[in-house]
Amino acid sequence: MISLNHFLVVGALLFTLGLVTVATRRNAVGILMGVELILNGANVNLVAFNHYVTGGVTGQVFALFVIVLATAEAAVGLAIVLSIFQTFKTIDVRHADLMRE
């Protein structure tokens, strides 16, 4: 029987992978993808807790919101990446450090 714990482990794995991706990737698109993983890790948790603990549809609705948000985020993020590329001729985030000073 698949219990809540299994879902939580999957969610945690997804989150961790996303976090590592974000922390280590130098490619801006990669980082965006890492962010998607983190968000989906959270989505798994939301749905699982909704199913096993509370019942109803609140968790699912949250997850849907997150998906929509992730889409929007991806759109904006990609636009920014495009802009970074136009400015720096690269999408390596190490070079985009104008705010350092």
Place this chain on the structure above:
Amino acid sequence: MEHANLQVVGHAAEELGRLAVHHVSYLWLIPLFPLVGAAINALVGWKLQRMFGKKIVHRIAVTAMLAAFAVALRAFWQLLHLPADERFLQDTLWNMLTAGRVTVDLAFALDPLSMMMVLVVTGIGTLIHVFSIGYMADEPAYWRFFSYLNLFIFAMLLLVMGDNFAVMFFGWEGVGLASYLLIAFWYTDPEKAKAGMKAFVANRFGDFGFIAGLLLLFWALGGAWTPRDGILRNTDYQPAAELNAVAPAATAAEADALAPRVDGVKVGPTLNFRELRDQVVIEATGVKERLVHTHIWGVSILALIGILLFVGAMGKSAQLPLYVWLPDAMAGPTPVSALIHAATMVTAGVYMVARLNFLFALSPSAMGWVALIGAATAIFAASIGFFQYDIKKVLAYSTVSQLGFMFIGVGVGAYWAGTYHLLTHAFFKATLFLGSGSVILGCHHEQDMRKMGGLKKYMPITRWTYLFACIAIAGFPIANGFYSKDEILWKAFTSRHLELFGVPTPWLGPLIYAIGIIAATGTAFYMYRSYYMTFTGEYRGNSGHHDEHNVDPHAAVAAKASALSHAVHADDGAAHAFGSDAHAPSHGAVSLRAADHAHAVHATAHGHDAGHSAPAHDAAGHGHHGGTPHESPWTMTLVLALLAAGSFFTLFLGIPAAWTHTAPLLEHWLEPTLLAEVPFANVEHVWEYVFQGTGVLAAVVGWLGARALYKDGISDVPARLKARFEAAWTVVYNKYYVDELYALVVLRPSVALARALSRFDGTVIDGLVNFVGAIGRTLGRLDAAIDKYLVDGLVNAVAQATWGIGRQMRHVQTGRIQTYLYGALGGALVVVLLNFLIS
């Protein structure tokens, strides 16, 4: 002209009443004419002189004088036709000032006394103006001279015509100014300029006394005063309550309305002579009673008033000890000496005492002092006069001495006699001075009698007039001097009422008589001495060693002079240097009689002479020092003759009562003014003849003595006497060192004090201010330092720290998203850990 507007308040005939006043409206013209003359010559005189020549200048001046004289005669005519006790003309121009009780009108008054003075001033003044035409002919600043002369006459007329103390004081100081200007007329010579300054300042000492006396009088009459605790006030004297009130008046009408009256007589403080006279003289007002019994600081207030006012007279009339300026005043042109320093200005003090006779008569102490100082001055100045060689100096000391006689007269209470001597002196002394002026001009601006002699041959008119004036001053009965001097001395002898310090001194009168008769002998002696030295013998101006000095002063004495004259001369010279130069070591100068010393001295003496004659250098018609003397032009000799004639004719004004058994003309004329009753001892008339005889004897003795010693300059007795009494002679010749004494006692301490105070002001007072400033500045600096290092330092430190931290923190900010992520992770980790640790 307003007509005789009579205001009389009737009183019993024997009792003195209020003065009847005739208001007229032309008196102001008398001083106006000279003022206009002075103004014209002062403002445009130089231009007129350049355009039209000198004639126009003296025509303006003399015309002004004649006009004034004419108006004065008109006034005299009017006075003559009034009853004796109504002879008082008054003319008010405007109210000068009013404040509280002080109210002063610019007003003129003529009573018999001031009428006499006005006639003398304008009459003799006119003559002296005419004389000056000739005397000053060579003067480039001719216009200035006549302007000053007219100004002087204006001021003198204010003095004698003033209806109140203030106008009199205007004149009093005005004549001082004119005198200053005229003494310092040749201002390029520092000595002459200094003489002018000396005259003015010495007179200011007198003025101080005058003002103090005036204030005291004003106060004694009940001047506005408010008693306050802790403020000095007169505790002895409580004026009537109504006088005590502060009644401020803003206008003359208010002041008049506020003034309290007793029997219609205004009482209380006043500066007006007539109001003063009325309230003092009329017994009913009680003012006299109060004044006599008032004491201040333990002294009778009347005595103090009298003495202080007399101090003013001392200055103006050159009495001891303030006479020092008069001999120096001879630096002015000779007509000035005649007009101002003999005939008119110097008699102002006598006039003032005579004018206030009713006041002085109330205080025997004040009278005693006046008489005593007069007598002391008479003998003192006469003794100096013995040994002077400058002809003008002789006359100057003679003037001082004669003024002493006048003060004896007004001091002992013989007011009319003192005034009469004033008149006679004006004539004969003017003659003498103008005669000396004529001589000086004739001898080409030489004033030393040793360089004259034998002038009777060259200038006969001058000689005869001079001789006649000598007769007059010596006191022979054929000229006016005898009558006035005799009357004064006679009255002095018979006066027993004088006091000193409030102590009766009946012996004072006879003592003064004795001093006076000795002084009279001396007068005869030195006047004849001057006559003989000047007019008899050989002319010494261009012969003998004096002249040689012009060529070579060093060689001259040694080569030519006889042994005797050499010694005498060296002597003179040494003393001369000694007198003129206070820095000369005195004992050395006297003991050193070596010839070379005399040389040096003569060189300086000659330098002086050159200075004296400097103004004449512009003259075309005048020869050089040492030419032949000549008689002066007719304008001058005419004046001399007129004045000498005046010296004769005025004797008829004072024929003694002993001869005619009626009062002398002048006494009768002056009676309404000189009303003070002074008790004289009752002496047999026979004695009066004896005293007259003594007077003549004194004159004869003086004359014969001078004749024996100085006639024709042949006697060697004077030189031997001089050698015998070397020390005494030196002291007298140097005027008893009074000038030096003044320098030592007054002048140098004042200047030293002034220097010290100005240094004190610059260093201590100003130093204090600067010190306060410095303290302020130091405090400021300290404050600035605190501000800079402490307060500001703290602020800066905070700023510095913030800045430094920020600088370090900046490195954290990499701009890389991953770094921030690590930060966020680390932060979350810390939170988690803390969560575990705490719970």
Place this chain on the structure above:
Amino acid sequence: MFLNPGNVLSWATFFPLAGAAAIVVLLAVRYVANLPKKLVDDGARLIALLASGLSLVAAIAAWRMYDPTETGVQLTQHFVWIRSFNIEYLVGADGLSISMVLLSGLISFVATIASMPWWSGAKAAEMAGMVEHDHGHGDDAHHPKHFSVRMVPGYMFMLLLLQTGMMGTFVALDMFLFYVFWEVMLLPMYFLIGVWGGPRKEYAAIKFFLYTLAGSVLMLLAIIGIYYNSAPAMLADGTMSAGHTFNIIALGHQGAQGQFLSAAPILGMAFTKLAFVALFIGFAIKIPMFPFHTWLPDAHVEAPTPISVILAGVLLKMGIYGILRFNYAILPDATAWAAHAMAVFGVINIIYAAFVCLGQKDLKKLIAYSSVSHMGFSLLGMAAMTPAGISGAVLNLFTHGIISPMLFLIVGVIYDRAHHREIEKFGGLASELPEYTAIMGLAFFASLGLPGLAGFIAEFMVFTGAFPVFTGYTIISATAVIITAAYYLWAIHRMFLGKLNPVYKGYPDLNWRERISLYPLAAIAIVLGFYPQAILGVINRSLHLIIQNIRPL
């Protein structure tokens, strides 16, 4: 009519200010239109002459409108200024003020004339350094440019501002307004001395400024103290908003009724006495009274001639004016208490300064100290509080206000030529400058109190008035007639008589500029010498009113 009794004093006060504003406009126009410097300079001069001339006209009109037969304040104009403190714009004049208004207008105008380089002869102008574009007269120490051609618009602006301050001080009847005008005077004076003055100008200017300011502070404290102890009075529009008043007339009435006697003592000292002392010191500095007098010689010596003229002619009068207006009128009891001390200070002023004069080497310093001496007469006269004494004291203000400007103008004449003032270095000037010598003689004799000239009457009245009250002091101070004569005559002797010092050969005599400024004053000095009632008739009633309120303690 344009000038009427309701506004004439304001016109007299604000004409100069309007002139100052006009000069500012002129400067603005200069930058816009790029006018040449000479045009601007001459324009500023013309405006100054016009403004101060109009002010004089208004002052004379006020003098004519004033009715001397009435007591009390006339020619008033007032409106509410700061309602919450009961402060009003209140101007008016009594006999004391009106005489000072006339003097102030007159001396201001004379000073303005003396500030012009016009009408000077070519040689005199060249010697003085008045040539505007001349490289020979740079700003080097030996031949500094004449003040009348240096920064002209600024100078004229300051001069006019000063005139407004002076006039305002004399007409203000509101304490606050008075204080404002008093301070308005200070600043222009500071700049006029500090910028256009002589070699030690900064020192003198700062000394003047700080000294006077120290006095003003005390004065301000006293004014505030008086305000808070006063009872209220109606404002111009018949309302009252604060419980106290600044109105000097109302305060005078209150003071006469003893309003301030009940005030709480401060540090154990009665309020009236403390206020008196504070006010007195403030004013005494301005008189100037010993020992607060040392700013005066420095300020005079460094100030340019017209400023010295104003300083001696008008500013010194404000001390005495202030004491009469404030101390005497508002604090009569304390005045009676302090009378003796005032007399003592008066005598010290007279004698001490006279001796200091005798020891002076600098002509301008001599005259500055003679002012100190003469102001002592006013102190003595007013301390006596007799009608003659107080009238004499104020007459002395007026006559000294006529004579001392003459003296300073005279110093200016010789300084413009010789560029020094050392008495000893001159000699025999009478031969070369006869007209100058004559006018100098007139001024000196007027100052030493020769009867027939203005100075004497005032001295005489002070003596007569003070003698009954302060007999000894009066006699002591009368000795000043001797010392004064001595120092003046000695100065004449050293400077003008004797042989001409050849250095001064060829010096030009008076030029028209100097004549225009000197002769009117000389004429007034002579007229007042014979007819002082012209002034006395106007001031008498007001002054007697003031002393009537002073009861002996």
